[in-house]
Amino acid sequence: MIKSLNFQDLRQKAMEAIDNRVRIITAGLGLQELRALMRGDPPTERPNPRYKVHTTSFLFHIRPRYYQRASTIFAHTFHLGFFTAFFFFVETFTGLILMVYYVPSPEGAYASILELMSNVPYGQMLRDMHRLGAEAMVIFSALHMLRTYLTGSYKGDRTFTWLTGVGLLGITLFLSFSGYLLPWDQLAYWAVTIGTSMAEAAPMVGNELNLLLRGAPDIGAGGLLRFYLGHVILLPLAAILLISVHYYKVAREHSISLPARFEEGNVSKDEEKDAKQRIDIIPDLLTHEIFLTVLGIFFLVIATAYFYHAPLETHANPQQTPLDTKAPWYFWWLQGMLKLGDKTLMGIIIPTIIVGLLVAVPYIDRNPHRSFFKRPIAVSLGILGVLVLVVLSYMGTPEYGIATPAATRILQDLAPEEGTGPLRAIPYDQLQQGVYEVNVTEADNLCPGLDFGCPELEAVFAEYGERVNEAMEDGRLPDAQAVLLIEEWQAGLKKITPRIVWSDPDTGETKTYERHIFLHQNRVGE
Amino acid sequence: MTRLQLEIALGTILVVVSTIILILFGFSENRRMTRFEEAQQAHAIEVGAGLFETHCSGCHGLKGEGIEGLCPPLNDRPFFTDRLEEVGWTGPLEDYIIATVSGGRLTSTRPEHYAGQGKPAMPAWSEDLGGPLRRDQIRNLAAFIMNWEATALEQVVLEELPTPTPSPEELDDPVARGRLVFLDMGCGACHAIDGVSTGAVGPNLNQISEVAATRVEGMTAEEYIRESILMPNAHIVEGFPENVMPLNFDERLSQEQLDDVVTFLLAQQ
Amino acid sequence: MTAETAAEEQSLNINRREFLNFAWLVSLGFLTMSFGGVTYLFSLPRFKEGEFGGIFTVGEVADLPQAGSAPANVPKVKLWLSNTENGLVALYKVCTHLGCLYNWSDQVTHFVCPCHGSEFQPDGTYIRGPAPRSLDRFVLRLETPDGQVLAETDATTGEPVQIPDNPDAIIRIDTGQRILGERHA
Numbered sequence: 001m002i003k004s005l006n007f008q009d010l011r012q013k014a015m016e017a018i019d020n021r022v023r024i025i026t027a028g029l030g031l032q033e034l035r036a037l038m039r040g041d042p043p044t045e046r047p048n049p050r051y052k053v054h055t056t057s058f059l060f061h062i063r064p065r066y067y068q069r070a071s072t073i074f075a076h077t078f079h080l081g082f083f084t085a086f087f088f089f090v091e092t093f094t095g096l097i098l099m100v101y102y103v104p105s106p107e108g109a110y111a112s113i114l115e116l117m118s119n120v121p122y123g124q125m126l127r128d129m130h131r132l133g134a135e136a137m138v139i140f141s142a143l144h145m146l147r148t149y150l151t152g153s154y155k156g157d158r159t160f161t162w163l164t165g166v167g168l169l170g171i172t173l174f175l176s177f178s179g180y181l182l183p184w185d186q187l188a189y190w191a192v193t194i195g196t197s198m199a200e201a202a203p204m205v206g207n208e209l210n211l212l213l214r215g216a217p218d219i220g221a222g223g224l225l226r227f228y229l230g231h232v233i234l235l236p237l238a239a240i241l242l243i244s245v246h247y248y249k250v251a252r253e254h255s256i257s258l259p260a261r262f263e264e265g266n267v268s269k270d271e272e273k274d275a276k277q278r279i280d281i282i283p284d285l286l287t288h289e290i291f292l293t294v295l296g297i298f299f300l301v302i303a304t305a306y307f308y309h310a311p312l313e314t315h316a317n318p319q320q321t322p323l324d325t326k327a328p329w330y331f332w333w334l335q336g337m338l339k340l341g342d343k344t345l346m347g348i349i350i351p352t353i354i355v356g357l358l359v360a361v362p363y364i365d366r367n368p369h370r371s372f373f374k375r376p377i378a379v380s381l382g383i384l385g386v387l388v389l390v391v392l393s394y395m396g397t398p399e400y401g402i403a404t405p406a407a408t409r410i411l412q413d414l415a416p417e418e419g420t421g422p423l424r425a426i427p428y429d430q431l432q433q434g435v436y437e438v439n440v441t442e443a444d445n446l447c448p449g450l451d452f453g454c455p456e457l458e459a460v461f462a463e464y465g466e467r468v469n470e471a472m473e474d475g476r477l478p479d480a481q482a483v484l485l486i487e488e489w490q491a492g493l494k495k496i497t498p499r500i501v502w503s504d505p506d507t508g509e510t511k512t513y514e515r516h517i518f519l520h521q522n523r524v525g526e
Numbered sequence: 527m528t529r530l531q532l533e534i535a536l537g538t539i540l541v542v543v544s545t546i547i548l549i550l551f552g553f554s555e556n557r558r559m560t561r562f563e564e565a566q567q568a569h570a571i572e573v574g575a576g577l578f579e580t581h582c583s584g585c586h587g588l589k590g591e592g593i594e595g596l597c598p599p600l601n602d603r604p605f606f607t608d609r610l611e612e613v614g615w616t617g618p619l620e621d622y623i624i625a626t627v628s629g630g631r632l633t634s635t636r637p638e639h640y641a642g643q644g645k646p647a648m649p650a651w652s653e654d655l656g657g658p659l660r661r662d663q664i665r666n667l668a669a670f671i672m673n674w675e676a677t678a679l680e681q682v683v684l685e686e687l688p689t690p691t692p693s694p695e696e697l698d699d700p701v702a703r704g705r706l707v708f709l710d711m712g713c714g715a716c717h718a719i720d721g722v723s724t725g726a727v728g729p730n731l732n733q734i735s736e737v738a739a740t741r742v743e744g745m746t747a748e749e750y751i752r753e754s755i756l757m758p759n760a761h762i763v764e765g766f767p768e769n770v771m772p773l774n775f776d777e778r779l780s781q782e783q784l785d786d787v788v789t790f791l792l793a794q795q
Numbered sequence: 796m797t798a799e800t801a802a803e804e805q806s807l808n809i810n811r812r813e814f815l816n817f818a819w820l821v822s823l824g825f826l827t828m829s830f831g832g833v834t835y836l837f838s839l840p841r842f843k844e845g846e847f848g849g850i851f852t853v854g855e856v857a858d859l860p861q862a863g864s865a866p867a868n869v870p871k872v873k874l875w876l877s878n879t880e881n882g883l884v885a886l887y888k889v890c891t892h893l894g895c896l897y898n899w900s901d902q903v904t905h906f907v908c909p910c911h912g913s914e915f916q917p918d919g920t921y922i923r924g925p926a927p928r929s930l931d932r933f934v935l936r937l938e939t940p941d942g943q944v945l946a947e948t949d950a951t952t953g954e955p956v957q958i959p960d961n962p963d964a965i966i967r968i969d970t971g972q973r974i975l976g977e978r979h980a
Contacts, residue, residue: 040530107661118563121555190895194910197894208839215840222840284530291533298540305551314573315662319870321895323909339911339925343893402912405902433685488684489589491676493571504902511902518575520568658870720860730857 027057037283050282062244063281064251070275071256072285076151079292080144081250085243086296087137091175092236094130102182104228106221109184110315117312124309129300131310134176138330141172149361149382152370157254159362164246166358171239173330178231180328181224186418189316190325192227193219194335198347218318260371313418322417323408324398332396333389339401406476407500407513410467414460414498415517422460423496428521430454431486431494438465438482468500477502492521567669574670577663581651584715584723585643590674593712595772597648598640601674623668627659628652643716644770704790707783716771719794728771729763735792751791755784850969856937857962859883865899866917872970874933875899875906879918882955884948885933885968886919891976892926906930918955921979929976934969950974 019030026034028049036044043050051065070076101120103112116123145165148154154162181192196219200210215222250256261267262275279285313322327335337346357364367375394400404412415423432447432454443462447454461484471477477500485497499514527535579588585597592599599605606619613635615622630650634642642648651657652664659667676682705722708714714723717731738747738754742761745753753760758771772778779787809817851872859878860867866877866886873888873896890897890908897908897915905922906915913924921929932953937946945959953974958964 111662114566118559118566121552121559124558124562125551190910194893194895197892200894211840212835212838287530288533291537294537294540294544298544301544301547305547315660319873319896321897321909325895325910335911338893341925342927343925347893402909403907403914404909404912405900405907407902408900489575490571490670490673491682491684492568493575493673495575513902516576516579518572520571522564522568523572718858720864732861 026053027060028052040283050280053282062248062251064255066278066280067256067285068258068275069277069279070258070262072279072288073259076259077147077256078143080140080147081256082289082292083296084137084140084144085247086293087133087140088239088243090133090296090300091130091137094126094133095232097126098130099232104182104225106184106224106316109182109224113183113312125304128304128308128310130179132300132303132308134179135329138172138176141169142330145169146382146386150372150379151257152260152365152375152378153257154362155365155368155370158249158257161246161249161254162362163359164242164249166355168239168242168246169358170355171235171242175231175235175239176328176330178227178235181219181227182231183312184224184316185313186316186322187311187313187325189219189318190321191327191331192223194325194327195331196223198334198338198343201344202348203344220318257370260369264369264371264374311419323404323412324416324418326398327396329393332394333392334396336392336395336400339395405513406471407502407511410464410471410500411498411513411515413467414464415496415515422463423498423517424519424523426454426456426460428494428519428523430457431496431519432457433486433488433494436461436484436486438468438484464498472502475505478505479503489518494519570666570669571673573663574666574668574673577659577667578670581659582667585648585712587712590671592640593715594639594778595641595774596712596715597642598636600671601678603678603680606675606678620668620672623671624664627664627667628657628661629655630657641770644767700786700789701793702790704786704788704793707779707787708790711775711778711783711787713787728766731791731794734794738791748788748792751788752784755779755787850967850971853966853968855962856958856964856966859958859966863917865901865904868899869968872968874968874970876966877917877919878958879955881918882957883935883937883966884918884953884955885935887931887933887973889931890926891928891930892924897930919976921976928978931976932974934972934974936967936969937964938967939964948974 015031019032022034023030029037030045030049032044033049036042037050053060054063054065055061098116101112101116101123103109113127116127148162148165177192177195181188196210196213199213200206202209211217213223213226214220215226258275262272267275326332334347334351337350340346365375365378367378369375372379413421415421430447430450430453432450434446435441436446438461441461443458443465445453446458446461464482464484468477468480468482472480480500480502482498482500485495485499487495487497489495496517496519497514498517499512501510501512503509504511578586578590586592586600587597590599590601610616610619610622613622626648628651630646631642631648632646634640634647640647649657651659653660677684708719708722716728717723719731734751735747738750741750750761756776758773758775759768762768775784851869853869853872853876858867859876862878863880864878866875869876875886875888877884877886886906888896890910890913892908892911892913895908895910897906897913899905900907903914905917906919908914908924908926911925913926914922915926915930916922919930919932932948934950935948935956936944937956937959938944939961940963945961945964946956948954948956950972951974953976
């Protein structure tokens, strides 16, 4: 028996066995077929085994077999949906890794983030990627929705997909918001306090809703844990469910839309045929998607290695709200609305109406056309909506509509309660000890004793003087006298005291306002 | 080259570049983390400085120099070299500081020199024990106090600021001078005056000029105030214990300082 | 289905299986609602009104700031003790707008909230800003050391309390009784 087996037979049998294994793993693609894929050759078997993968493989069953050429035109979709999904995966992956170190309790949260950044290789990078990815996901999902709206790709069969999309936008925003609280710094704590206070404004159920979200009347250990669980389990599960439904409908029911001109416009038969030509997912579009993924990862790596760093303010202090507290940027429109009026109306009722309108867009829009030019009302409303959003967002920033007393504003801009600001950015060595009086001490050559002088100190002192004089001239701080005091406090620690003294415009009594700022030489403006 | 081939080529380049960047980044991680830890320690000292000024300086002095009769200094050589042995603490000094700040002191360990603020001599500051400070805040305070080691052991000498008082005009005003004496001598640690101090050990001095006039038959307000400073036990206000107010102000205050602080107190109504 | 049964369907009587299925579905519906209720009751926190919600002793009348000057801060209980021209009032430190803690500004001598700029008088009355109502107050009680009540805030009007002449009188705040600030026009 053994003598009759020659080497050729063995080899053939081995190859067959390997080929079989490969087919099982790849859901039907043999070795030869794999090579054909790499070379860009047409399928080596009939029926096309590449198509079979989409029915046999669980992971691939959600992908369509092909897209029509025109739906892959860059300027049609800008690949926004793809990148939204890409960033979701980035967030999931980076999030899972960060979970190894994060501790969801008020005592441990902030310290665990410090530990992450000071004692974990790539800790800061992963945190930055997670933060940047979150912002990117919000931006891309909003842009994707805008694109879908402007190309009318919510009509007909795509109505339900649009609905799941609105749901996904909401989930994305809540994912971002719930994650915002987790560092447990001043920014996180107060932004989320304001946000959840809106829940309290809901009619009838407001109180219970507030308690459910926060786990107590104020945000504390209960609130942090609830937000954490929402952020890592509840919302991701909901997202995965909705993403699956959303994409399955795209892939298997109605596909990505074609630019409207191919469906409704006057295009030649040849052009139309070319537009509808099939491009297979395996291998062509898959290659393209892998390229896009690599591009995305490249930008994330470059951005977080050299440019972007997630902020971290001081430890959350439930007893003190810092000046210039603001919501995350994607909620500035809401904060802007809240400055306009009653919080139940502006915070609950109107946003609910907006969401309702978004959901109802496919039903309100009776126009069967998708072309830009045949839908002037829809398109103008869309652009108007975006403009309103931008204006409201500007109104949501602290600069708008909050009247901070003059002296407080000057010192807050000079040395903000949170963040660095111009004063803290002055290099330690330039902080020469002394008393610097505005309008008395000359603002140039403040430090003749130092080798390289103190240009930054001079610049800041000059600006300080300008601001005080400005306020004196327009009557906000009459008879203002301002001083900047720098003292050596401890080894490597200096105390800086800006102080403004003025006469109250109404009563004439002398008023004073000052801040005490301690700067250590090893501090680094983050 | 077709577009797809271009993408494959470009993709390969991007992957290689990304990998190289990640590896290079990895080499600098140790340095970055050390830098970050230093910056964190610096930040801790800064925050601790602010906390010390708000909560501790009233008793332990603005620069940790202590107040004779009340609270011990925290910035001098003995604190860093002898204190642990004195009390029998076997762990590091930083832990000793954290423990003392957190738990406070029921009675002073050196009652003849530093009697403290009555009962308890030093309050418990930790949130866990009814105080106002979180654990991370107490650690920041400890970092700040530990930072006095360099100057305490004279490894670093600080330049003294030529004019400690910021505004020259204030120095002409005896009330303003008296206010400085009131603060520098530690009166504010025990006596509260609106907008000046929050001490709660001795009587509140908000309307002292009016009260002082009526305290003792035949004594003017000024006389009563002078006597209270120089001989505290002569008249003790009801409800307050004897022998808590330092008895040695007659030695510690110059005549000018005494006059100024009396002028200042007479302005409180 | 044949044409006859299709026509008959309209007058079909409910058979046993259909009835049982229907009953089953309804009961499953009830079960689902019960699970919903269970989840809701599970998630709704119960909190002991122990710390916040009880009565706090803040100090004595002698420790109060002068009438008309800056209020006293009581951080632990999140309240401002404001000694106004008309009497003493205990203000809840949480802004009636969206929950930030507002501050006292010496510069304009009234309360200013850093979040959206709402401003309030020293006694809590709304001046301007997006807050819907004046500041909330707590019931305040002034007692002698032996417990005799000398003055107390009216729980319905929340008017400031006149401070009795007794410098030893103890100030107690009942954080369980919060008087909501009035809505302004």
